[in-house]
Amino acid sequence: MRIALDAMGGDHAPEEIVKGAIEAASEMDINILLVGRPEAIEPLLQQAPATVRKRIEIVAASEVIAMDESPATALRKKKDASIVVATRLVKEGKAEALVSAGSTGAQMAASLLGLGRISGIDRPAIATILPTLEGGKLLLDVGANAEAKPKNLLQFAMMGSVYAEKVMGISNPRVALLNIGEEETKGNELVLSTYGMLKEAPLRFIGNVEGRDLFFGRADVIVCDGFVGNVVLKFGEGMIGALTKMIKDELKNSRLAQLGALLATPALREMGKRLDYAEYGGAPLLGVNGVSIICHGSSKAKAIKNALRVAQQGVEERFIQAIKDHIPGKGDPV
Amino acid sequence: MRIALDAMGGDHAPEEIVKGAIEAASEMDINILLVGRPEAIEPLLQQAPATVRKRIEIVAASEVIAMDESPATALRKKKDASIVVATRLVKEGKAEALVSAGSTGAQMAASLLGLGRISGIDRPAIATILPTLEGGKLLLDVGANAEAKPKNLLQFAMMGSVYAEKVMGISNPRVALLNIGEEETKGNELVLSTYGMLKEAPLRFIGNVEGRDLFFGRADVIVCDGFVGNVVLKFGEGMIGALTKMIKDELKNSRLAQLGALLATPALREMGKRLDYAEYGGAPLLGVNGVSIICHGSSKAKAIKNALRVAQQGVEERFIQAIKDHIPGKGDPV
Numbered sequence: 001m002r003i004a005l006d007a008m009g010g011d012h013a014p015e016e017i018v019k020g021a022i023e024a025a026s027e028m029d030i031n032i033l034l035v036g037r038p039e040a041i042e043p044l045l046q047q048a049p050a051t052v053r054k055r056i057e058i059v060a061a062s063e064v065i066a067m068d069e070s071p072a073t074a075l076r077k078k079k080d081a082s083i084v085v086a087t088r089l090v091k092e093g094k095a096e097a098l099v100s101a102g103s104t105g106a107q108m109a110a111s112l113l114g115l116g117r118i119s120g121i122d123r124p125a126i127a128t129i130l131p132t133l134e135g136g137k138l139l140l141d142v143g144a145n146a147e148a149k150p151k152n153l154l155q156f157a158m159m160g161s162v163y164a165e166k167v168m169g170i171s172n173p174r175v176a177l178l179n180i181g182e183e184e185t186k187g188n189e190l191v192l193s194t195y196g197m198l199k200e201a202p203l204r205f206i207g208n209v210e211g212r213d214l215f216f217g218r219a220d221v222i223v224c225d226g227f228v229g230n231v232v233l234k235f236g237e238g239m240i241g242a243l244t245k246m247i248k249d250e251l252k253n254s255r256l257a258q259l260g261a262l263l264a265t266p267a268l269r270e271m272g273k274r275l276d277y278a279e280y281g282g283a284p285l286l287g288v289n290g291v292s293i294i295c296h297g298s299s300k301a302k303a304i305k306n307a308l309r310v311a312q313q314g315v316e317e318r319f320i321q322a323i324k325d326h327i328p329g330k331g332d333p334v
Numbered sequence: 335m336r337i338a339l340d341a342m343g344g345d346h347a348p349e350e351i352v353k354g355a356i357e358a359a360s361e362m363d364i365n366i367l368l369v370g371r372p373e374a375i376e377p378l379l380q381q382a383p384a385t386v387r388k389r390i391e392i393v394a395a396s397e398v399i400a401m402d403e404s405p406a407t408a409l410r411k412k413k414d415a416s417i418v419v420a421t422r423l424v425k426e427g428k429a430e431a432l433v434s435a436g437s438t439g440a441q442m443a444a445s446l447l448g449l450g451r452i453s454g455i456d457r458p459a460i461a462t463i464l465p466t467l468e469g470g471k472l473l474l475d476v477g478a479n480a481e482a483k484p485k486n487l488l489q490f491a492m493m494g495s496v497y498a499e500k501v502m503g504i505s506n507p508r509v510a511l512l513n514i515g516e517e518e519t520k521g522n523e524l525v526l527s528t529y530g531m532l533k534e535a536p537l538r539f540i541g542n543v544e545g546r547d548l549f550f551g552r553a554d555v556i557v558c559d560g561f562v563g564n565v566v567l568k569f570g571e572g573m574i575g576a577l578t579k580m581i582k583d584e585l586k587n588s589r590l591a592q593l594g595a596l597l598a599t600p601a602l603r604e605m606g607k608r609l610d611y612a613e614y615g616g617a618p619l620l621g622v623n624g625v626s627i628i629c630h631g632s633s634k635a636k637a638i639k640n641a642l643r644v645a646q647q648g649v650e651e652r653f654i655q656a657i658k659d660h661i662p663g664k665g666d667p668v
Contacts, residue, residue: 132576133576133579133580143514146514146520146521146522147522147523178565179565180477180480180560180561180564180565180568186480187480187561188480188481188559188561189481191561210565210568210572211564211565211566211567211568211569211570211571211572212568212569212571212572212575213572214569214572215572215573215575215576216572216575216576224565225522226514227514227521227522227525227562228561228562228565230514230545231512231513231514231544231545231558231562231565231566232545232565232566232569233545234514234544234545234546235545235546235548235566235569235570236545236569236573237545237546238544238545238546238547238548238549238550239549239570239573241546241549241550242466242467242549242550243577245467246467
């Protein structure tokens with residue numbers, strides 16, 4: 001299996017990206033196409049053992065799209081950007097999946113343009129794994145769209161259910177709608193309309209869940225619009241950061257507190273890592289016609305390696321085909 | 335100062351409500367009107383010292399609105415409900431503020447009906463104190479409205495700014511919009527339209543903040559619609575609950591971990607308490623023409639006492655008048 005990896009995307013590119021590729025190629029049965037400037041990538045590959053090195057190939061791309069560039073403009077102007085070339089490799093069948101820690105907007109636009117949407121899907125969604133007391137659950141959309149219609153949320157639910165079953169191994173996953181109350185009559189217009197559609201859909205829809213339910217694993221797939229999902233995800237990140245800082249501050253107070261802080265750190269760090277979707281291995285962009293894994297901009301080698309693993313699983317479990325099988329096509333009645 | 339307290343509202347009513355009233359009357363310079371069934375309240379007041387007892391008066395109300403009743407129907411049917419009678423006391427000038435841990439919907443409806451809105455305010459907002467590394471900040475709306483328009487968010491910002499200045503003592507508070515990116519061009523239609531209005535408003539508007547910024551105190555007043563605010567607030571509650579459970583589970587593993595968990599508990603508990611707006615003392619319902627403090631349904635004596643303190647401060651600082659002074663009235667141009 002070949003996976004295209006954008007060597008130039010992210011805060012720590014290309015060093016940490018290449019390092020992650022080397023680690024992944026050592027541990028996993030994959031070939032990696034590192035896309036970017038050969039002169040930047042080649043020297044970093046020196047550290048790889050020969051057996052690993054031969055499983056990594058460099059594919060030249062002369063340009064890079066910066067985090068703060070407008071995705072639409074950048075894609076128009078930079079035909080030879082690493083994310084564009086990496087996407088093209090998937091489109092042309094030279095790679096089976098794509099991983100990038102570069103601009104999320106650019107990756108979304110390149111994936112939509114280069115790979116196209118799955119028939120019957122109007123908009124893609126970014127799905128992230130949320131850690132809960134009952135294991136990892138899927139939350140989507142966490143930011144592909146700032147605005148959503150009921151039919152979008154329905155499609156997110158369908159795709160999420162397929163992904164949870166195929167890739168996460170949760171059989172007959174419970175799908176829920178993120179809302180401000182459990183009752184069917186609660187919520188804004190968007191969720192009220194969506195509720196009725198989810199009830200009728202071929203899903204195991206269990207109704208509404210509230211924010212406080214998320215960590216207790218009451219649902220396997222939680223659907224919300226990308227605005228709410230993004231705010232909530234970042235709120236969680238910030239909260240873990242603040243708690244960690246509060247506990248570190250305790251270090252200054254006493255030896256006893258110091259010990260406590262040290263001992264409690266693993267649980268916090270574990271939860272913090274999982275909330276950071278990069279650390280968890282990248283978030284699949286569901287709805288495009290190909291495996292496209294989005295990494296956090298701050299990804300380091302470990303996150304990249306984990307994202308490559310998510311890409312590998314996605315290809316192996318053929319979730320794109322599974323989504324196609326479950327989503328009524330454009331001509332079909334919804 | 336007299337404060338009307340709904341003795342019958344909440345999961346632990348009337349026992350914990352009366353207990354909270356006794357504690358508040360012991361510590362603070364207020365008189366409390368306990369509203370509810372005298373036969374249920376009277377025996378609980380036996381425990382109060384005579385000096386405290388004489389500062390607590392029982393006002394009879396024969397009915398109670400349950401948590402799961404439809405607020406509109408309940409208010410129509412139960413004319414002698416404790417929340418209705420308590421609100422009437424404020425309306426008639428027999429009390430200066432109202433506190434309840436009963437149904438939030440019923441309290442909102444009773445406050446709107448009984449006290450009316452402040453002129454120029456289309457919808458009220460529930461404002462809660464969010465703990466941050468830089469002290470308590472104000473987040474609103476956390477659930478008064480599932481849906482909001484830009485002009486509502488503008489009004490929330492104006493009211494929140496006044497409340498932060500008058501009651502929380504933050505001079506010239508920084509107001510921000512909760513969004514999925516910092517740039518002015520980010521977000522859904524609601525926040526994009528609101529951004530422009532906030533820029534023009536007589537506020538210290540500092541732009542957008544993301545979910546992860548909330549705990550680092552970058553803004554003093556954070557504005558969002560009630561759907562987003564409610565989901566985020568409950569997400570925080572759930573996360574604290576899950577973390578606490580994770581740390582408790584560590585207790586089973588080893589003596590060392592046990593010690594760490596014990597030592598780290600205070601920081602978590604502190605943050606958990608603050609996130610629970612009941613524990614923080616209740617959340618003001620901003621926009622109605624009177625001081626109406628909403629407590630969490632699970633409030634115990636301490637939360638009730640703190641809510642009475644919030645009510646007392648609200649009356650003392652005359653924030654209702656301050657909001658009126660700052661909000662253009664109905665006839666005025668906005």
